[in-house]
Amino acid sequence: MKTLMAWLLFLFVLLISGCAGVPAPVPTQLFSDAAFGPPSEAVAVDNLFSMSPAMLGYLNSKAFKEQVRDKGPERGLVDALYQKSDLRLEYDSSVTRDAAQTYQARTGNCMSLVIMTAAFAKAMALNVTFQSVVVDDTWRRSGNLYLASGHVNLTLAKRPAVGVTSSDGDRSLLIDFLPQEDMAGYRTTVLDEDTVVAMYMNNRAVEALVRNEVNNAYWWAKSALEKSPSFVLAYNTLAVIYQRNGHELLAERAYRLALEREPKNIVLMQNFAPLLASLGKHDEAKAMAQRVAAMQPNPPYHYFNLGMEAMARQDYASAKALFAREVQRAPYSDEFHFWLGVALLRLGDAKQAREQIALALDNSTSKDGKALYSAKLAHLKAQARQAY
Numbered sequence: 001m002k003t004l005m006a007w008l009l010f011l012f013v014l015l016i017s018g019c020a021g022v023p024a025p026v027p028t029q030l031f032s033d034a035a036f037g038p039p040s041e042a043v044a045v046d047n048l049f050s051m052s053p054a055m056l057g058y059l060n061s062k063a064f065k066e067q068v069r070d071k072g073p074e075r076g077l078v079d080a081l082y083q084k085s086d087l088r089l090e091y092d093s094s095v096t097r098d099a100a101q102t103y104q105a106r107t108g109n110c111m112s113l114v115i116m117t118a119a120f121a122k123a124m125a126l127n128v129t130f131q132s133v134v135v136d137d138t139w140r141r142s143g144n145l146y147l148a149s150g151h152v153n154l155t156l157a158k159r160p161a162v163g164v165t166s167s168d169g170d171r172s173l174l175i176d177f178l179p180q181e182d183m184a185g186y187r188t189t190v191l192d193e194d195t196v197v198a199m200y201m202n203n204r205a206v207e208a209l210v211r212n213e214v215n216n217a218y219w220w221a222k223s224a225l226e227k228s229p230s231f232v233l234a235y236n237t238l239a240v241i242y243q244r245n246g247h248e249l250l251a252e253r254a255y256r257l258a259l260e261r262e263p264k265n266i267v268l269m270q271n272f273a274p275l276l277a278s279l280g281k282h283d284e285a286k287a288m289a290q291r292v293a294a295m296q297p298n299p300p301y302h303y304f305n306l307g308m309e310a311m312a313r314q315d316y317a318s319a320k321a322l323f324a325r326e327v328q329r330a331p332y333s334d335e336f337h338f339w340l341g342v343a344l345l346r347l348g349d350a351k352q353a354r355e356q357i358a359l360a361l362d363n364s365t366s367k368d369g370k371a372l373y374s375a376k377l378a379h380l381k382a383q384a385r386q387a388y
Contacts, residue, residue: 026229030238030257031222032250039219043204045098045197045227049119052100059123073124074156074173081117089113094366096203109365111203114154114196117175127157129172130196131188152191152199198228205237209244217241232262236271243275251275266295301326304336307343316346334364338373345380354380 051059058064058080068076082089090107099119102108108116118128133151157172205220218241224234235258242251255272259265269292276285292299307322323340330336341356354377361373 026225027257030225030235030250030254032242032247033222035245035247035250036218037215039216040213041216043201043216043219043223045200045223047100048098048115048197048200049122050098050100051119051123052103055100055103055120056123058103059120068124073126073158077117077120077124077126077156078173078175081120091365092367094207094368096200096207098200107367109203110151111200114152114175115200118154121154121156127172129155129157130191130193131155132191133176133188152196153188195228195231198224198231198234201227202231202234202237205234205241209237209241214241214245218245230261232258232265233267235261236268239271239275248275248279252279266292270296270299300330304339307339311339311343311346314346316343319343320347332363334360334369334373337363338376350380350383 064076064080067080070076071079089102091113092107092109095109095112097105097108097112097115099116102112102116114130118130121128131153133153153174153176155172155174201220201224205217205224208214208217208220218238221234221238221241224231225238228234235254239251239254239258242248242254252272252275255268255275258268259272262268269288273285273288273292276282276288303322303325307319307326310316310319310322320340320343323336323343326333326336327340337356337360341353341360344350344356345353357373357377357380361370361377364370364373
């Protein structure tokens with residue numbers, strides 16, 4: 001487990017929580033600019049919510065204005081952006097973009113879609129409120145990085161004129177990229193815009209780290225903390241970057257500062273315990289590992305990793321049972337469905353294997369994943385036709 005789960009990162013496509021009150025500034029000794037080269041891309045968010053000429057053209061188009069006229073500004077905006085008959089925006093979890101880039105690409109993850117929607121709403125003089133949603137984290141892997149996604153949404157409301165109290169001031173429209181039935185009963189917390197911007201920067205840092213662009217990752221993570229010093233999980237990202245770059249003492253400093261702010265954060269502790277052990281602080285590492293085990297006896301990917309070990313032993317029956325346990329607790333994970341399908345295929349159950357890989361395709365949130373599962377499913381269907 002230790003070798004597989006070397007680093008845990010919260011990939012903030014969406015955020016879980018923000019800290020209230022005035023944040024303490026980030027200690028300057030946390031950063032080590034000299035340890036990294038310059039970024040190969042602009043690390044800036046000046047245009048994060050900017051409307052491109054193409055976006056302004058659509059905002060002023062006949063089709064857009066008809067939606068707003070017929071349905072009101074809030075509902076009209078949502079339908080103009082997300083009805084399949086018009087823009088055909090698609091969801092893709094792999095890349096975080098600013099508003100203009102999302103509009104141009106016609107695709108984005110939840111953070112990208114929230115930012116683009118907010119940009120249009122701001123241009124229409126609507127009030128935008130960002131919210132974090134307390135949901136179960138969705139985990140995925142990229143190499144030896146384990147990535148978890150939280151969730152945010154936004155509400156839109158008419159902005160009253162200066163000096164005027166609106167009679168319908170409480171009316172607002174919730175915009176969420178999860179089905180409404182999945183949102184029932186979840187708690188939300190209002191986020192300030194600086195935190196949302198920091199979330200975007202943290203996303204960019206994590207995505208750079210996944211691509212092994214460590215310099216870019218550092219500058220994005222640093223900028224996220226400078227933008228919102230209370231955004232604890234950016235400390236986690238920075239610590240992982242330091243570990244990747246061989247700066248273990250800097251990583252330790254980042255973890256300790258983060259745990260001062262959120263002492264019960266299990267992701268920070270999961271990451272920090274192995275680092276403490278590597279630094280020779282075995283008693284502290286053991287105590288922290290025991291605390292994590294008490295809080296989370298079966299961490300994400302626990303049964304999956306055991307299943308992969310069973311696959312390596314060619315014990316496909318055990319692998320099937322272990323993958324099925326992961327599917328049961330994470331039914332929307334495409335990876336778990338796929339490997340359950342592989343185990344079933346090795347056991348000779350081609351029909352159920354096709355069903356699981358079809359579920360992997362349905363639950364995939366990236367273009368690469370969809371292409372992989374589509375190809376595998378087409379191959380299995382071709383084999384089935386040949387068998388008859």
